[in-house]
Amino acid sequence: MVLTLLIFLLVYVAMGFGTLPGFKVDRTGAAIVGAFALMVVGSITPKAAWEAIDYRSIGMLFGLMVVSAAFVVSGFYAWAAERVASLPVSPPVLLAVLIAVSGFLSSLLTNDVVVVAMTPLLVSLTMARGLNPVPFLLAFCFAANTGSSGTLIGSPQNMIAAQGLGLSFNGFLKVTLLPALLSLPIIWALLALMYRNRWHLSGNTSNTNTADKAPVTPAFDMTETLKAGLVTLAVVAAFVWSDWPKELIALGAAGVLLINRTIASSDMLKHVDGNLLLLIMGLFVVNAAMASTGLPQQLLGDLRSAGINLNDPISLFLVGGILSNIVGNNPAVMLLVPVLDSAHNADALGAALVLGTGFSSNLIVFGSLAGIIVVEQAAASGVKISFAEFAKAGVPVTLVCMAMAAAWILWL
Template identity: 40%
Template sequence: MILGGLPFLQLDRTGVALLGAIALVGIGAVSPEAAVQALHLPTLILLFAFMVLSAQLRLGGFYAVVTRRLATLPLKPPLLLGALILGVAALSAVFSNDIVCLAVAPVLIDACRRRDLDPMPYLLALACAANIGSAVTLIGNPQNMLISATLRLSFGSYAREAIVPVLLGLLATWGIIVGQVRGRWIVPQAAGEAIPIRRAEEELPAFNPWQSAKGLAVAVALLGVFLFTPWPREVAALVGAGVLLTCRRLHSRHMLGLVDWELLVLFIGLFVVNHAFQHTGLATDAISGLAAAGVPLDQPVPLFAATVLLSNLVSNMPAVMLLLHTATHPQAGAILALASTLAGNLLLVGSIANLIVADAAARHGLRIDGRTHARVGIPVTLATLTIGAGWIGGWLALGTL
């Protein structure tokens, strides 16, 4: 997982996780029945259901039309950047941050070029805002879904805890990017003409008001269920996905084709491997050893630091799986969710959303490499983690009064 693949083999992290699970079953360390029982179905169901919801909105052209309207606002470039950051963060809080980046990036590049704006600061803002905004709810990203389903956190209580550090983090992101641009928002005409423009209209579905309205109605209904009813979130989300799949216009084949099956396979492999690892006792011994050395992971500060470190070593999902069983403190869920999500902006490979934006940029003649991303990602991550740690520390202090 640290390497991102196996040398000399065409495997990514998903392939590594799946191969690990297959190896464990193959050598008899985990029986097929135990492997199935290791899967956390509420998380998988919730993740699948929201992928279907995002597919509905993507096929309905909702993401594209929102991006175009944001990008054509009669605002000066710094204010336009702020509007983009808030808009992307709001979308990512309810829908998958990865899907938001996938749908928004090509439209954003096209819109920036129409206005002779340099797309680079806006693309970096897109990636950072999608990650930060997804931290404000328990459905904004996969690791938050896992934390929510495992610890059964209150949807409303978590949002109240996370909203302030997320908003401050978005403000810090805007300030950092504006400070780095230093007024150089406009692309020189010669440079702009040298890059071929690929029309986003050729890549994305046309806007369909009815299909978009259906997706938004289901999303609003689900938020209401999560906030005001005891109905299990995964069941409610699955029912919502079923409603959307029952459609006369959008074929289920097209909607299911937009489901990120690779991410679901990654989860399945990690659940099996993590189950086997926990039964070795190595994790318990390591936690006991750290506690004896004065680093108790069941306490807020060590848990926060361990989450940030592991999220950048093995990515945030495996990190959360490894640390979930130490989440006994009342604030452990919020710490895991905020720290693992905000840490994803540090490196280009730290978040799938970052890679999606970089890939979209490459297809349009722009290059976002590790160094380019780090110039924004490192200060943004340090600022947001500092804000998050300070806010959680304030909650802890109030709790002791």
């Protein structure tokens, strides 16, 4: 048990810091090495490790990543970024349009893929207009995190939570869509207020020549975009109106899109986040080994004694929000789902878990993968978003959105 606990803690230390201190082992590497170590020391058998991996969540996530990748290779994301950023409107209106687009795309497609595809383009296009890219990038990131909370297919943690709690697509939509939509005008109002005098690049900015370094993007292909759009609509329709297993729907859609006469399957698959899939698989094994010790169940009892009941939606909402900013939202959801009683008030628990981990993601840079992607890709394009700059906007956005979501959960 001691070895199991030690390995478990080391894995989640890596989740929190991004790497295992002292080693060049990132989150994915830590999850995989941890899973291997737990099998080697006998904390979990290889058979039990395989059985611990939820193939339904992995299958659905992989399939939907392929669907989102189809929009990358068709040039849709590049086209959308260019059309939005070049609209002849004032900066506050442009901010509102960008938030709406980010929230919409992230609710239908995997939010991390959307952020990866569009961030460099937004940097280049806003700077070409002489605009300060920071408020637009922060708005795009914040809206992607909260907007993706509105649907089951918006983010990996949504899929894991829905599978674990047995929520249908419609059931998920019923308890998360409205607060996700309400979060978007909150983001706009706060960022428009904070950056009202800083819309344009100042003379002393260090972000020079970035507009001349536009990233190379695929040409817009209307036929492939329409194909991807029709497949996406078919996926959503199947989720809403059929009883087919969600992972089979997603994998079937991926198969249809991978069979293509003009785009190589390898070009599409390289946009699938294999590291994230491996991280989730590794964490399934690590968490299962830890559960077999009985310590999580004991901790749950201790929390109840202290007045913290994770099956109370508000308690779960707050714990999920705090935990996601320590270890990340996907690991947080994977830790919490197994201890929840889905037979009682599953809708409210699902809303609490998804909104708590999703809305709190905007607090700090490392609160979400989307935040890390935006900051790192912006830096690669010559735009610095410091930890303090991110938090200065992220803290008020998170607090107001969390307060609104808490009121919604209490109403449920």
